[in-house]
Structures are given as C-alpha cells and as structure tokens.
Amino acid sequence: MTFRQQIEGLSGQNTNLCYQCSKCSAGCPMAEWMDLKPAQLMHSIRLDLEDRVLNSTAIWLCVDCETCTSRCPQKVEPAAVMTAARVLATQKGVTPSVKEVSIYYRGFVDNMRLNGKIHDASVAGITQLLTGQLRDNLPLAWKLFIRGRVKPPPLPLGGGEFRRLYNSALAIEKDREERR
Amino acid sequence: MKYGYYPGCSLEGISVEYDISIRNLFKLLGVAVTDLPDWICCGTLAAPSISRLLGVVTPLWNVARAEEEGFDQLVAPCSACVYHLKNAVRQVADNGPLRDDVEAVLGRALNDPPVVVHPLEILTNDGFESRIRQLVRRDLSELKVVNYYGCHISRPADVMQFDDPDNPQSMDTLLGWVGVQTLEWSGKVDCCGAHFSLIKPDVVVDLSARIFEAALRSGADAIVVACPMCHANLDTRQTRLTEKLGRSLEMPVLYFSQVLGYAMGLEPELLGLNKHIVDPLPLMLEKCRGRQVEISSSARTEEIAV
Numbered sequence: 067m068t069f070r071q072q073i074e075g076l077s078g079q080n081t082n083l084c085y086q087c088s089k090c091s092a093g094c095p096m097a098e099w100m101d102l103k104p105a106q107l108m109h110s111i112r113l114d115l116e117d118r119v120l121n122s123t124a125i126w127l128c129v130d131c132e133t134c135t136s137r138c139p140q141k142v143e144p145a146a147v148m149t150a151a152r153v154l155a156t157q158k159g160v161t162p163s164v165k166e167v168s169i170y171y172r173g174f175v176d177n178m179r180l181n182g183k184i185h186d187a188s189v190a191g192i193t194q195l196l197t198g199q200l201r202d203n204l205p206l207a208w209k210l211f212i213r214g215r216v217k218p219p220p221l222p223l224g225g226g227e228f229r230r231l232y233n234s235a236l237a238i239e240k241d242r243e244e245r246r
Numbered sequence: 247m248k249y250g251y252y253p254g255c256s257l258e259g260i261s262v263e264y265d266i267s268i269r270n271l272f273k274l275l276g277v278a279v280t281d282l283p284d285w286i287c288c289g290t291l292a293a294p295s296i297s298r299l300l301g302v303v304t305p306l307w308n309v310a311r312a313e314e315e316g317f318d319q320l321v322a323p324c325s326a327c328v329y330h331l332k333n334a335v336r337q338v339a340d341n342g343p344l345r346d347d348v349e350a351v352l353g354r355a356l357n358d359p360p361v362v363v364h365p366l367e368i369l370t371n372d373g374f375e376s377r378i379r380q381l382v383r384r385d386l387s388e389l390k391v392v393n394y395y396g397c398h399i400s401r402p403a404d405v406m407q408f409d410d411p412d413n414p415q416s417m418d419t420l421l422g423w424v425g426v427q428t429l430e431w432s433g434k435v436d437c438c439g440a441h442f443s444l445i446k447p448d449v450v451v452d453l454s455a456r457i458f459e460a461a462l463r464s465g466a467d468a469i470v471v472a473c474p475m476c477h478a479n480l481d482t483r484q485t486r487l488t489e490k491l492g493r494s495l496e497m498p499v500l501y502f503s504q505v506l507g508y509a510m511g512l513e514p515e516l517l518g519l520n521k522h523i524v525d526p527l528p529l530m531l532e533k534c535r536g537r538q539v540e541i542s543s544s545a546r547t548e549e550i551a552v
Contacts, residue, residue: 076298078341095437095453130291131397131437132329136411143402152295166445174292175300182286186259193444202447206482206523213521215260228286231307234351235299 067246069116077150083140084108090134090144100124104134104144111147125151126164157243166197179229180222187216249368250317250360251279252308252331254324254474255287261324261474263518267503268323268365270516274507275377277368279321282312288322288330291441302344303351305334309359310352317360321368323503325473326440329398331362333405364399365503366416366472367408378423383511389533390427391505392466393417394457395434396476411435417470417502424509433460438479450479451486458487458495467529468498470505477501481523498526508534 070081084105091103102110102124110119119125128148135143152171155162162168170193177184177192191207194200210216257265272279285308294301309331312320322328338345338356349355369378395417400409409416412435418428436457439450457480461469471477481499488495504517508530514520519527 078337078344095439096449099449129437129440129442131440132402133397133435133437136402141404149291149294149301150298153298156296168295170441170445171292171295174290175296178287178289178293178304182284183258184255184287186255190444197445199447209523210260210482213523215262215521217259217262224284227284227307228304231303231351232300235297235303235347238347238351239297239299 069114069119070111072154073111073119073147073150076153077143077146079143079147079150081108081111081142081147083142084112084138085140087139089137089139093133093137095131095133096127096129100127104128104148107151108142108144108147111151119151120155120158120160121163122151123163124148125155126162126167166193169193169196175232179225179232181220181224182226182228183224185217185219188219247372248316248318249277249279250282250312250315250320252282252285252312252320252322252327252362254322254327256324256474256478260478263521264323264474264477264501264503266516266518267501267507270512271503271507271510272365274381274510274512275369275374280315280317282308282315282317282320285311288327290326290330299344299347299351302334302337303348305331306338306348306356307352309335309362310354310356313356313359319368320360320362321365322362323365323472324475325364325396325398326475328362328364329405332407335359335362336405364408364472366399366420369420369506370416375423378420378506378510381510382424384509385425385535386505386509386530386533387425387427388535389468389505389530390429390466391421391468391470391500392429392431392461392464393421393434393470393502394461394476394480396471396473397435397437397440399472401435417472420502421470421505424506426505426509429464429466431460431464431466433457436460438476440475440479443475443479443483447483447486451483451490454479454483455487455490458491458497461497466497467533468500468526470500470502472502484524496524498522498524498529500526 088105091105097103102122107124125148135145173192177189289304293304395414400406400414401411403411439453443450484495507517
C-alpha cells in the first residue's frame, strides 16, 4: 500500500480531488507557522513524499479549526488528512516535529484513562511542566483558583469504561495492521 | 422534547461559569435538561490523534448512552464537544466498515441516536423568541457587543448543519431579542488557537490579538462567545495582549448565556459573572439602564408559572 493510500484509508479522503486552488492555505490560521502549507501538504501526499509529510510541522500545528474543510471547493477535508498523518507518524515511530503537541495529546488521553473525563487543571499543569512553561502560567493558575475555576483532582477511579474502549479500539487496529 | 445534557470536561472546571449560566438560563426558560449519566470526555482532537477508531468510538459511546436514556436531543454547550459528537455520528453514517468496528467496540448497535445540538440551536430554532422577549427585565440597549463564533458553531457546514459558516447570525439574533446592540465586525469566525494555549501560548496571543484588534475597531464594549475554549483564551490572556498591542486592554468576554440571563434579570452569581479574569460587572452595571430588582432563579420560575 502506498503512503497516499494509507493516508486515504485513515482519513476517508480522496486527495486526488485536490486541484491546488490553495484556499486551504489562504484561510489557515496556523499557515504562517507551518513548513508545508495545507495545499502543499495535500500535493506532497499525492506525490507519496512520506518522509516530507510525516516530518512536517504542519501536521502537528493543525488546530482542526476546519476552515480548510469548510472552504474546499472539491469537498476534500484537509483537516481530516492532517489528523490521519499524525496517527500514521505515531504508528511509524516518527519523532514528532513539534513535540509539545504530541506530549499534550498523549497526556490528554492518559488523563482520560484515569477517569473517563479529563481533569483540565491536571492536563494543563502536566503539559506545561513537561514543556517548560509551568512557571509562566502559575500567576494565571492562581487567579483561576481563587475564582473557583480549578476543582480538586478526582480519585482515579472512573476510567473503566474509557479504558475498555481504548484497549478494544487499539486491539482491533493492531490486529488489522498485523494481518496486512 | 426530552433533552439530555452533556456538560463536557471544561464546564466542570475552568468554564464553570458557562455551566452555571446555561443551567439557570434553561431553568428560567423552562427548558428541562437531564444530565447524561456517567458521560465520558468526547476525546476532542487528542483521541483521534492517537487512533482513528478511538477518536470515533469515544464520542459515540456518549451518543449511544444518550440513546439508551431515551433522549430526543443531546445538548452540549461546548462547541468542540458538539463538533466531535456530530462528526462521529456523521462518520459512521457514511462508512459501513467503520460502523461495524465502532459497534464491535461499543458492544451494541446505534439505531436511532439522538440529535446532538448546541444550546444556540435550541434557543434560535425551537420557538423561544416571544418567551425571551417577554422575560427581559433589564434594559441593555446601551451595551455594544461583537459576537465571536470561533470555529465549531457552524463549521464545517456538512457536519454542524447549523447557521452560516462564514457569517453566522444565531448569537446576533438572540442578543437582538433582549435589546443588546450587536455590531458587524470581521473577526466572527476567526480561530483563537484553541488548545494551543497550553502548548504554544505565543501563537494564541498572536491569533487573539487579531480578534481583539477587530473588536476594538468596531467600537464594541465586550466580546460575546459560545465556546469555553474561546472564552478561556480571550479572557485569560489579556495581560500578555496588553504588551503585544501596546495599549491597555481590559475587555470583558461574556458567554451569550450570561448576557441573556442578565438581561432577563438573573442575579450575577446565578450567571457566574463573578468568576471572570476581566471583571464584566462594572460594564454591565454601567450599561444597564432602567435597572430592575434582581430576582433569584426560583422566584423567577414561580413568577413565570403565574
């Protein structure tokens, strides 16, 4: 299976429909920080440039605002393609080009495994600790705390249902991967 | 109509004022909502970034649970939750093999799941206009606001099926019913940077600066939002924005539910107006003409019943 087919399988998108009008790049709020702009990323996928795509900062900087998807005249969903590329990069063990983002997503899901829901202050605190931003954010954390907007962390007892979904979903995907 | 309520994680933490104001507004309007029992997080962008199937099955677990409870609609005030719940429903509707996997993980079939809606959809679509107009107790005709819709109220249109993705109107309509001046501006559907506030705050400060510049140009007193992420980013980053914009910035950021509730005479505490970083109360008091006696929500419910 080519790289393009892998992305298309995961995202449910046909990248060959893209005719490079670049409305996605023009509207993307994160484009100025991306190495590959969304339209370039779409084209790179069609050219099977796996390393270039999976090592790009673009796939990690996408915030999923859906402006690209909303404006695409061909009804392709670049945001879904970006998400698929992140999953593929992780599966293939590619070092994330913007590591803070992957630390956040991983930490978020790990927090869900404790309680099913996340405890937002923990996710924020852990992310900021691991990315060296905790000290800058402490004054704000205090302001939120005195306004009653930081609740105490719950005991990690409620994640049973989510843990079941997590194990089962990942097992199905792994099984399918191995059979391939 | 039997409404289930899916608060989402933010409304139990940093955005508790949104939860308080929505619940009291619903109470006042006679919209009875029941919390979805033992709901789990929708997974937002994190779960689908780890695994495709997990990203779809996590929101759908909640939808399936809501179906079990017999809800007609599932109301989620967080626009990111609404988006991920609606998107998961759409994805399995379009994709047979994915649906099979989802049902295998859930251990049940999705037959007739309830429709997921944002509170704005209920208030603008379900015939509340005369009731809302009737309940106005404070004259806020001097308050000028811009409505900031952000990303997921109406975008992408195929998934959200609500309002106009490029020029949404629902909040403008609602606030118009209670007599607030809503201004035209260019920032309505721009992105605030969402969760990047925790990852790359500089990016969020840049994106928020553009939103505030547009709001200031329009002459607004405040920005009104309908998403906890938008609120957190705009309300909590103003000290840094003051440095960036080179001018003092202290612009209240309010939830639409707070403005509606305030116009309808609810006490500020019943709307969480005391919990913001940028205190909105001085502005509300200044702009409120013809102030009425504040009434607690239970007293108002009795008043409405009579």
